[in-house]
Amino acid sequence: MGQRRYGQYCGLAQAADVLGERWTLLIVRDLLVGPKRFTDLRRGLGRVPTNILSARLKRLEAEGVVTRRVLPRPASSVVYELTAYGRDLEDAVLALGRWGARALGEPEPGETVTADSMIIALRAAFRPERATDHTVRFELHVADVVLTAEVKEGTLHLAEGPAAHADLVVRTGPAVRALLSGEITPARAVEDGQVLLHGDPGLLTTFTTLFQL
Amino acid sequence: MGQRRYGQYCGLAQAADVLGERWTLLIVRDLLVGPKRFTDLRRGLGRVPTNILSARLKRLEAEGVVTRRVLPRPASSVVYELTAYGRDLEDAVLALGRWGARALGEPEPGETVTADSMIIALRAAFRPERATDHTVRFELHVADVVLTAEVKEGTLHLAEGPAAHADLVVRTGPAVRALLSGEITPARAVEDGQVLLHGDPGLLTTFTTLFQL
DNA sequence: CTGGATCCCTCACGATACTG
DNA sequence: CAGTATCGTGAGGGATCCAG
Numbered sequence: 001m002g003q004r005r006y007g008q009y010c011g012l013a014q015a016a017d018v019l020g021e022r023w024t025l026l027i028v029r030d031l032l033v034g035p036k037r038f039t040d041l042r043r044g045l046g047r048v049p050t051n052i053l054s055a056r057l058k059r060l061e062a063e064g065v066v067t068r069r070v071l072p073r074p075a076s077s078v079v080y081e082l083t084a085y086g087r088d089l090e091d092a093v094l095a096l097g098r099w100g101a102r103a104l105g106e107p108e109p110g111e112t113v114t115a116d117s118m119i120i121a122l123r124a125a126f127r128p129e130r131a132t133d134h135t136v137r138f139e140l141h142v143a144d145v146v147l148t149a150e151v152k153e154g155t156l157h158l159a160e161g162p163a164a165h166a167d168l169v170v171r172t173g174p175a176v177r178a179l180l181s182g183e184i185t186p187a188r189a190v191e192d193g194q195v196l197l198h199g200d201p202g203l204l205t206t207f208t209t210l211f212q213l
Numbered sequence: 214m215g216q217r218r219y220g221q222y223c224g225l226a227q228a229a230d231v232l233g234e235r236w237t238l239l240i241v242r243d244l245l246v247g248p249k250r251f252t253d254l255r256r257g258l259g260r261v262p263t264n265i266l267s268a269r270l271k272r273l274e275a276e277g278v279v280t281r282r283v284l285p286r287p288a289s290s291v292v293y294e295l296t297a298y299g300r301d302l303e304d305a306v307l308a309l310g311r312w313g314a315r316a317l318g319e320p321e322p323g324e325t326v327t328a329d330s331m332i333i334a335l336r337a338a339f340r341p342e343r344a345t346d347h348t349v350r351f352e353l354h355v356a357d358v359v360l361t362a363e364v365k366e367g368t369l370h371l372a373e374g375p376a377a378h379a380d381l382v383v384r385t386g387p388a389v390r391a392l393l394s395g396e397i398t399p400a401r402a403v404e405d406g407q408v409l410l411h412g413d414p415g416l417l418t419t420f421t422t423l424f425q426l
Numbered sequence: 427c428t429g430g431a432t433c434c435c436t437c438a439c440g441a442t443a444c445t446g
Numbered sequence: 447c448a449g450t451a452t453c454g455t456g457a458g459g460g461a462t463c464c465a466g
Binding site: 006007008009010011012013014015016017018019020022025026029045046047063064085088089091092093095096097098099100101102103104107110111112113114117120121124174 | 219220221222223224225226227228229230231232233235238239242258259260276277298301302304305306308309310311312313314315316317320323324325326327330333334337387
């Protein structure tokens with residue numbers, strides 16, 4: 001294992017050593033959303049072999065990126081969460097996600113969307129400098145994922161699940177990417193039927209103002 | 214190969230697909246410094262097997278990150294360079310490098326420093342907002358790497374090799390990381406002999422102001 | 427000499443089954 | 447639920463060889 005290191009005294013090489021193994025970056029992505037149990041991580045990653053997931057978590061723990069915590073009774077279950085050092089990966093992960101999102105075309109058959117990946121994508125697209133004078137709550141449906149996005153006092157709150165009293169409910173599919181990247185206008189997306197709204201339709205423009213890749 | 218994709222419609226998964234194979238991120242690092250020939254890349258990466266380097270370059274070319282260009286005669290050699298899409302990786306790569314640099318302690322025996330990795334590290338550490346009213350030229354020696362860092366009109370110019378008329382020549386080793394991260398003060402580094410100067414010693418404080426992790 | 431291609435060996439990864 | 451055990455496969459490592 002130590003033999004597989006890059007052998008360069010370089011920050012990027014160090015990062016690649018720690019994060020470069022398969023699945024690791026996606027594990028960090030899901031943990032950036034919040035602490036997770038082993039089985040939750042497993043679900044979010046598609047088809048990770050359990051031995052691989054186990055090995056990656058051990059490695060991340062050894063590197064100080066993740067801590068393993070046993071919840072107090074009566075739950076007594078195990079959760080994995082990022083350390084402060086791990087949370088510092090947010091900038092880099094969002095930057096990578098923005099870059100990768102530009103190369104996404106139409107989803108290939110079999111490709112899935114998870115709540116955590118959508119939450120990270122929205123965090124990456126969020127423009128805080130445009131949010132200072134907006135207070136609004138969206139409920140977003142992408143494929144079969146439902147999440148709540150609330151902007152209040154310039155800060156963003158994202159969570160899985162439906163919103164109570166959403167100002168706008170947005171139902172869409174892969175078109176969300178074209179919408180966020182500006183490839184299609186909100187008006188056009190609604191016109192084409194690629195986005196279905198429930199609430200004030202003008203708020204969709206607010207959405208694409210607040211979230212843009 | 215298509216079977217190894219993550220199967221998620223997610224920007225980060227896409228980025229991990231393209232960049233996640235071993236060596237790829239370090240290839241991008243060196244190409245961010247400038248176009249390179251096959252053999253230059255080979256040298257900069259330590260001990261990449263040539264078949265692996267070849268396969269990575271083909272993959273990056275297929276993904277639109279790198280272009281392969283045959284120089285006009287009489288050189289007739291081959292250079293690899295980033296496309297515009299590839300250059301857009303700079304933000305993400307610098308962010309990853311900053312994160313990784315924090316975990317670098319003392320270099321382990323056998324770890325090397327290359328000119329390209331130092332140039333990327335300095336780009337990552339550069340604080341343009343502090344550079345607006347500085348014009349200064351440094352010659353930096355780290356281990357056996359020599360490079361020139363010039364700040365002029367708020368912009369940074371980095372190149373391998375010695376500087377003509379440097380305002381300050383800095384000779385150091387692994388201590389450069391502690392200096393950039395603020396773990397030791399410039400005064401202390403000089404005092405300890407971890408940094409040798411030739412020129413106005415006060416400019417070392419300018420250096421640590423302009424470059425900080 | 428550069429810019430690779432080829433071969434062989436090893437080990438990490440992936441699939442599946444199983445356990446506290 | 448939270449992993450460990452086992453085993454086959456293919457990608458990576460290292461050496462060598464070859465064409466322009």
